[in-house]
Amino acid sequence: MSARPPVRLTLGPLLYHWPAQRRRDFYLRVADEAPVDVVYVGEVVCSKRESVFAPWRDSVIERLQAAGKEVVLSTLALVTTAREVEAIEEELARGLLIEANDVACLKVLAGRPHVVGPYINVFNEGARDFVLARGALRIVLPVEMPARSIGTVAAGGAAGFEVQVFGRQPLSIAMRCYHARAHNRTKDHCQLVCGLDPDGMTASTVDGADVLTINGTQTLTHGHGVLLGEAAALVEAGVTHLRLSPQDLDMVAVARLYREMLDGRRDLPSAIEALRALTGPVPFVNGFVHGREGLAWVPPA
Amino acid sequence: MSPRYLELVCPAGTPAALRAAVDAGADTVYCGFRDCTNARNYPGLNFDPDELREGIGYAHERGRHVLVAINTFPRAGDQGPWQRAVDEAAAAGADAVILADLGVLDYATRRHPGLRRHLSVQASAANAPSIAFYREHFGIRRVVLPRVLSIAEVAALVEETGVETEVFAFGSVGPMSEGRCFLSSYLTGLSPTSEGACAPASHVAYVERNGEVLSRLGTTTLNRFAPGEPAAYPTPCKGRYVTLGRASYLFEEPVGLNALGFLPELKAAGVTALKIEGRQRSRAYVSQVVGTFRAALDALARGEPPPAAALTGETEGGRETAGAYRRGWR
Numbered sequence: 001m002s003a004r005p006p007v008r009l010t011l012g013p014l015l016y017h018w019p020a021q022r023r024r025d026f027y028l029r030v031a032d033e034a035p036v037d038v039v040y041v042g043e044v045v046c047s048k049r050e051s052v053f054a055p056w057r058d059s060v061i062e063r064l065q066a067a068g069k070e071v072v073l074s075t076l077a078l079v080t081t082a083r084e085v086e087a088i089e090e091e092l093a094r095g096l097l098i099e100a101n102d103v104a105c106l107k108v109l110a111g112r113p114h115v116v117g118p119y120i121n122v123f124n125e126g127a128r129d130f131v132l133a134r135g136a137l138r139i140v141l142p143v144e145m146p147a148r149s150i151g152t153v154a155a156g157g158a159a160g161f162e163v164q165v166f167g168r169q170p171l172s173i174a175m176r177c178y179h180a181r182a183h184n185r186t187k188d189h190c191q192l193v194c195g196l197d198p199d200g201m202t203a204s205t206v207d208g209a210d211v212l213t214i215n216g217t218q219t220l221t222h223g224h225g226v227l228l229g230e231a232a233a234l235v236e237a238g239v240t241h242l243r244l245s246p247q248d249l250d251m252v253a254v255a256r257l258y259r260e261m262l263d264g265r266r267d268l269p270s271a272i273e274a275l276r277a278l279t280g281p282v283p284f285v286n287g288f289v290h291g292r293e294g295l296a297w298v299p300p301a
Numbered sequence: 302m303s304p305r306y307l308e309l310v311c312p313a314g315t316p317a318a319l320r321a322a323v324d325a326g327a328d329t330v331y332c333g334f335r336d337c338t339n340a341r342n343y344p345g346l347n348f349d350p351d352e353l354r355e356g357i358g359y360a361h362e363r364g365r366h367v368l369v370a371i372n373t374f375p376r377a378g379d380q381g382p383w384q385r386a387v388d389e390a391a392a393a394g395a396d397a398v399i400l401a402d403l404g405v406l407d408y409a410t411r412r413h414p415g416l417r418r419h420l421s422v423q424a425s426a427a428n429a430p431s432i433a434f435y436r437e438h439f440g441i442r443r444v445v446l447p448r449v450l451s452i453a454e455v456a457a458l459v460e461e462t463g464v465e466t467e468v469f470a471f472g473s474v475g476p477m478s479e480g481r482c483f484l485s486s487y488l489t490g491l492s493p494t495s496e497g498a499c500a501p502a503s504h505v506a507y508v509e510r511n512g513e514v515l516s517r518l519g520t521t522t523l524n525r526f527a528p529g530e531p532a533a534y535p536t537p538c539k540g541r542y543v544t545l546g547r548a549s550y551l552f553e554e555p556v557g558l559n560a561l562g563f564l565p566e567l568k569a570a571g572v573t574a575l576k577i578e579g580r581q582r583s584r585a586y587v588s589q590v591v592g593t594f595r596a597a598l599d600a601l602a603r604g605e606p607p608p609a610a611a612l613t614g615e616t617e618g619g620r621e622t623a624g625a626y627r628r629g630w631r
């Protein structure tokens with residue numbers, strides 16, 4: 001077996017709308033305590049939320065960098081206004097590494113180094129080679145990809161490949177805000193009602209099964225995507241970075257137990273048990289990576 | 302392509318539907334191959350290469366155009382079918398291919414530089430820099446715009462990008478950013494993005510319980526209907542979900558899109574072409590919808606008001622909306 005650099009743990013962008021103070025405290029604790037190598041900051045879901053955290057952002061980024069974290073700035077997944085395009089241009093001027101989540105960013109980046117985020121479809125070698133030839137250093141693969149496809153794509157190129165291994169999996173992004181709609185408001189007059197739900201709003205079926213999580217214009221799985229049992233094989237297949245997506249629970253503890261398991265200091269049954277204790281009643285899902293319906297849970301063999 | 306008032310782009314799920322669309326006045330017909338390379342990969346639909354060649358012949362003899370949709374995203378390790386589809390569309394004399402995947406766009410640009418390329422709605426290009434990016438790298442001549450844009454936003458994109466635009470005029474209202482929606486694969490394990498079928502019929506069931514009908518996709522109940530209430534097809538974004546203790550059509554009502562009343566506004570916005578959806582619909586649907594839009598466009602071209610026409614019987618769920626073209630949709 002060839003020597004590989006140790007797999008990097010990353011903390012994906014916070015997808016929910018948390019109050020600014022809370023968001024700041026979260027990142028300061030991550031800086032001090034979480035064994036993650038990379039931290040993505042930035043607003044992915046809705047540009048109306050951005051101004052809330054803006055006063056705190058630079059100091060948070062500095063603290064994360066001072067703690068030795070690579071900081072990457074994630075962009076919106078669906079860019080629609082000229083103002084949102086300008087914001088990407090301004091971010092670029094600041095010199096941070098950008099995670100491009102809309103093809104618009106690739107135009108603005110014009111070949112400069114960047115990370116391709118999970119909201120840009122790179123499902124195959126052709127798309128991979130195209131983005132790598134235009135400045136992508138790392139590709140965060142879409143959550144829908146099965147392990148076999150991940151292996152095929154991650155086998156090629158000197159780039160990094162990242163897969164989300166913890167947290168609710170993003171399923172769709174829309175122009176329409178479902179949080180506002182559920183509260184009988186329009187998107188223009190939403191009053192950031194998504195902030196009421198720091199872990200998203202559960203959507204259930206009419207016969208009582210919890211199935212989706214609503215986060216403004218974004219829809220996620222109800223269960224937490226948990227690829228603990230699959231992580232070692234993904235790394236063996238060429239995945240270089242494993243992403244933990246922030247949820248409203250002790251993410252430092254989540255990062256520690258993933259790190260311990262990856263380093264061989266904790267076995268899989270113990271890691272799963274510890275994770276269950278942290279996540280409470282929310283189920284685990286991992287169907288996509290097994291080529292099944294995403295809401296399925298395939299227990300570790 | 303030389304559009305009249307607005308170019309009328311019409312669906313053909315079968316060779317018979319292609320001829321029906323041409324006969325009813327389509328300027329352009331779009332279709333796909335009988336496999337996972339197009340986003341309407343349903344049983345009994347679509348074309349083999351010979352049928353495509355014959356269909357293109359029928360259209361070209363009458364001065365019409367044929368576009369071939371190759372607009373899903375290839376699975377890793379299996380790009381062959383998508384590349385062959387591009388080759389076959391070119392060989393059959395297609396007037397353009399409609400593509401979404403970066404790799405397939407790159408392939409078509411390098412192998413068939415003379416073949417006109419349109420950007421599929423599955424690429425979800427909703428802003429000027431994205432469209433500019435696709436034009437710069439793949440020379441796309443036309444973009445099919447997401448159906449979530451207002452007419453003012455469409456006009457701004459036309460102005461800013463200089464690329465031909467095609468907008469949805471009749472069909473379904475899709476609230477999600479297309480080509481990036483994993484709801485159906487979350488419930489069924491089959492991916493619309495790579496297998497080309499959202500809410501495949503193989504996974505649909507209607508179950509009767511206590512006098513009500515439950516519609517299911519996979520193991521998930523997407524709606525409940527009272528006795529006598531028509532049971533809509535269980536598409537994940539048209540289901541009824543419970544939030545805050547209340548059941549509602551959280552994403553979108555089960556209604557159809559009909560922009561027939563907005564044709565002068567779309568023309569004024571600088572739109573090039575109108576897209577009618579429905580490759581999975583009957584030949585009769587194609588004839589009626591295409592004929593209605595043809596009559597309206599011809600009247601507008603003569604400076605006359607379009608004839609009063611009702612297409613409500615053909616819309617999804619029998620009800621219609623102007624979608625994002627009317628104010629307040631969001």
